[in-house]
Amino acid sequence: MFDGLEPEDPQQVGRYRIVARIGAGGMGQVYLGRSPGGRPVALKVVRPELARDVDFRRRFVREVTAARRVNGAFTAGVVDADPDGSPAWLATVYVSGVSLGEAVAQHGPWQAEHVLALGAGLAEALEAIHAAGVVHRDLKPSNVLLAPDGPRVIDFGISTASEASALTHTGMTIGTPGFMSPEQLTGRPIGPPSDVFALGAVLAYTAVGVGPFGTGTPHALHFRAVYEEPDLDALPLELRQTVAACLAKEPDQRPTVADLLHRMTTPGKRDTAEATPLLTEPDWMPYEVDRLVRAKAATPLPRNPTSTPALAAAPTPTAPDMPAALHGATPEPLRTPTAPATPAAPATPAAPATPAAPATPAATDASPATAPALHDEPTQTADHAAQSPGDVPPPLSRRSALFALTGTAAAVGLAVAVWKTTNGGSGSTGSPSALQSSARKPARTTTPPTPRKPGQQLWSFHTDGEVKSTPTIANGVVYFGSNDNNVYALDAATGKKRWSLDTGSVVYSSSVVVGDLLYVGTYLNGLYAVDAATGKRRWVFGDGSIFWSPVVVDDVVYVGSSDGHLYAVDAVTGKKRWDFRCRKNGDVTEAPVVVSGVVYFASDDDHLYALDAKTGKRLWAFPILDGVNSAPVVANGLVYISSNRLYAVNAATGKQQWSRAGAKYKNAGTGNRALLSPTVVDGVVYVGDSIEYLFALDAATGKKRWAFETGSSVFSAAAVADGVVYVCSENSHLYAVDARTGKKCWAFRTGAGLESSPTVAGEVVYVGSKDHALYAIQT
Template identity: 45%
Template sequence: MEGLETGDPGHVGRYRIVARLGAGGMGRVYLGRSASGRAVAVKVVRPELAEDPGFRRRFAREVEAARRVNGFFTATLVDADPDGSPPWLATAYVPGMSLEEAVRVHGAWPHRSVLALGAGLAEALEAIHGAGVIHRDLKPSNVLLAADGPRVIDFGISLAAEASALTQTGTVVGTPGFMSPEQVTGKPVGPPSDVFALGAVLAFAATGSGPFGTGSAHAVNFRAVYESPDLEQLPPGLRAAVGSCLAKNPGHRPAVAALLEQLAEAAGVGGDADVTAVLADMVWLPAPVATTVRLRSAQPQSPTPLLAPLPPPTGPTPSMTAEGPRPEPPIEVRPHQPWISRRRALTALVGATAAAGLGLTGWRIYDFLGLPEPEQRWKVKLPESGTPSAPAVADGVVYVSSNDTLYALDAATGNQNWKKSTETGSRGGDPAVADGNLYLCFDDYLHAIDAVTGEEKWKFATAEDQWAVPAAAGGVVFVSGKDQSVYALDAATGAEKWKSRHAAAKETERASLAVAGGVVYAGISDGYLAALDASTGEEKWRFRTGEPGRMYPAFAEDVVYVGSSYGNMWALDAATGGEKWKLASNNGVEALAVVSGVVYAGPYDLYAMDAATGKEKWKWAPDEGFVDSPLSVTGDVVCFSTSEGRFHALDTATGKGRWRFEAAVKDRSPSFAAYDGVVYISDTDGTVYSVTA
């Protein structure tokens, strides 16, 4: 939950704004209250959209259509002002948790719960479509779980945003993995498109991941259009229903009414009973989810139930070994403390300093104090001394290694799920996680470890004693050795599929890897980028820079962006390696991220550039040091750490600081991973933090 900041409205229409709930594609969302105390979710449109007359007209039409939706499993539109400055709308506030959060924190759902969820969502779509509205962006984060059933939110406003966004070259509106093939390819969409999204949502609830895998937006969208969904983990009855929803041809998908009847019957709704009556009883929810929903729903007057963290642990937790659970010395887990107390203390200190007439640079101190610390959700001190690895996060679990031990921590609470001894006496490499496997380099091997149990599945050895952080896609693990050889290994067995050796590569260097769309992009230290066929290892093309520096690739929307430690940056056509644009820099480009049409590049200054043209949008210069970590974008902030041990979050639109966090620094800069609005930080003192981005 975000508190109010400078620039946030005190009132919107007749609603008093009491807290900021988050941000979305159209604008910010606030918790508001009417004079009678009624809680509503108020969405305020972004200024650049509000200035578009065409958007305002479409927004007004969509609001009027949404007013006609009157379904039990929808968050009812209660008020709106399309002509306001800025425009806004308010829906009934649902004090629960989103389906995305429920699966991320508590794991995949059992068969019966998924069927009941599907029946509720199908009834919601029936009401939405009956009012002449197409949702266009049904996804797990747009499904809220309340005590009396699910609620579909954000219906009826997607068309206005879509029409505005499509005026921008190359923009596709929607969420990869939940968009229908016709939506991805820009064809007209109707009710069958929402049915497709519903199938993907149910697959996500049942398995913990989408039916078209993970990876870049381009790769996921490609699979949604051309490849069959992965439904092997679903039981037969649910597999048939979900598979029919995910038919490529819209005409082959079931009508919502037929789907509702099928899911309701499978969920046990028969005779005179209806879906509303069945979902009114919380037994349809998985037990851990029901507990969290019940706790949040029990405090309807609190401004923080929707995004509040789970209660902190009160004692030691078991860890799994080969012999089963055994007690372990407790990891120190501390609940979050609000940043405001420290900020007030520092503000008082500055006031005292000024009164004493000390010669300090006042504006710089004020700038530092003007940035709050992020909300700390939990803090874990690992028992082993030493510098932890960078965290890896997936499926509600944080993985981090310290000295000769690998830990799996619950992402919501910091509780230890399991720990595993690596018996190396050193930190080893940074872990990576994909498709249920955790990959970690130590003791001259690449190890594949079951992400749920901590049991080793296989290990792979070569003559090299150092490895790059691996990448995984399509059931294959790609890793670069000390001599810049790229290995492709079967993710299930560890068997070598192919090896690509770059004869010109220098020893002791490792290629930087990016994998997307069936291609492995390997950044080689001798100044070239190689594009390798992910199936065979055959080189498709090679781009030479004429510089000896190491290359750092990133991929987005059919374009490969590559930076050189010697200073320049290029945008290349992913199919041919042809140059689209080049940007000269005197400081090198060793940190690179591409999100939503913007390229972020460091390290000595951080630049935000238009991905299509390379034109600078903003530039951020650190007070001291330089960017000394990968860049990660979550929500509307770009996160990174500097060589001075500070973590920064900058506004992606403006480059202005949003928060700053101090961490311990010894032999290296702290490391972090950003995931779904949360940043997990491991400092050099052996402490792992979870903070709200």
């Protein structure tokens, strides 16, 4: 639960003695502190680069002032702060609780009576928050801690005072896909109804085990929240009307918090004669959850500072985001996979200069004693094809691999990329309007002493936004996008900036470099073609539209858009060659794959498509249950695609070869963990799940070979090089795992969760983090 202190950590902040690390987020590091009298607090220290920003300081002072006015029975409020200090910090009540997300993941969905009791406590907490003039903006399962006497809503140190503008102006993003209101996502004014929307999503999640807008990439969840109706069919009747009212698209159509409290505590208002359990009674939450909560509350907290062991020993995973970390809760398994990516095909890249090859570390066993069981579906032969493109595509030529293959790159083997075209696009966790950052500081490069050990940092480069795009390496240069609206080009050996281009919109698309041009999608301002050497814009396609990660084959750029189309664009001129419209205008948020004249891609209309690459004519379409969670991967005549389960589909006919469901939730009667972004190398599929594991499966049959416990969600695709699997986790760690045995080689911790896929070039692995930095790490 706690990490030891690092040498750079403060020993004292204000009047509080620092005891241990709890977690980190985009805003700063969170510590367990103790007052002079020994009282534990969760102490958040703002990152120095943010604290130096005058605009950020002004907003931070305003928000802390507002947050200190919150005083409710079901909140964990601010007890002390020094927004003008050096460093700036705030301290909140420490709650030794279990997060709602952890409880649902371990013990499954709750019955209606328990959900109503939870809802009553959360509504009362929001009443207190709103009465202080504060809008929370990020109510989600990890921001709800469960205590024996009721829930606690946490983390309104980054909430927004009603009269203040959002902290997103300095690169912060506030909000979580699947729980954000339509007005957050479309840039309209935010008020208490936005928290009511989030409350409805939290209640649906608790009752069903998945949010009302399903699973998938953040882009898909954003789209559904704004334009589609929530799926409430699995909700108990006692909850359905109340949750549906909370999730109304228009703020003025949602109930007030006071009305919600009345609905959830008055039998006649919710179609049941049973009374809601009182939060003062021991049975207000499920029995198994109550036992878990009481065991956590009885666990003593550390009293004295402890140091962190060596990196190669892999520190205990920390919470993936600041909200859950603030109060010591075990990291919540996030259900919203964020723009998975697939590693690129092997070639002979101009690798960056790296230190001398280090000694191989001793592997340590990180596999679970009892790995969760995956669930087979027999091979099926039902014909899903509209028509067949002919024989199974032959093995890739080096030219084909060189230019385009997002998914086939993963099939062949390494996440090295002179021409890398993986879809590293992960969605923003904030609203599109909030992501239009202004007044940014120059990015900084920090270079620690030259390390030589595997898993140690070579350099890091900091931006003003979360780095979720998968880095691309070409000709000794690293290219990547940031939520501060910029595309960056860095020297791969030193991390020094060569150029940056402000696109005017968030960049979470991965880039592809072909010849002297770099191609990259933006959230609002179209598809860019950029001079790879200078950063000068050559052309823009679809200005004003949302485009995701492109691939390039034979002078054609293939790219998906939020308007429900896949486009083929001339790579030289930027002129459209053809477009394909998906069913129901399904958003195409993942990178396509081009193999032997066939384009494979997935859409949020719940289909995997195969198109003729020259004409855009459909060859076949395969229906996918439960939405799309990944880009396709093509290997050995099969297309691998994940929804809540992993599918292997015949590339020529579109018929299912096999499918595999994720492991069952612990102690839950129904429901499986979602399987996310696959990578296929040497006959093995490496795929993470939405809770805490990376699996190695036989690519031909789907049978499990091993499971590695990551401690949190694995949203992105793994990279494989020289017998080592590199995988990122939302608990802030990059892991290196032996590809044969599934045993851990080493781990590297960043300052926040990782949604970028790693990229390996030479003896360096590059990865972006939600702590606003890109890291270069020794392999």
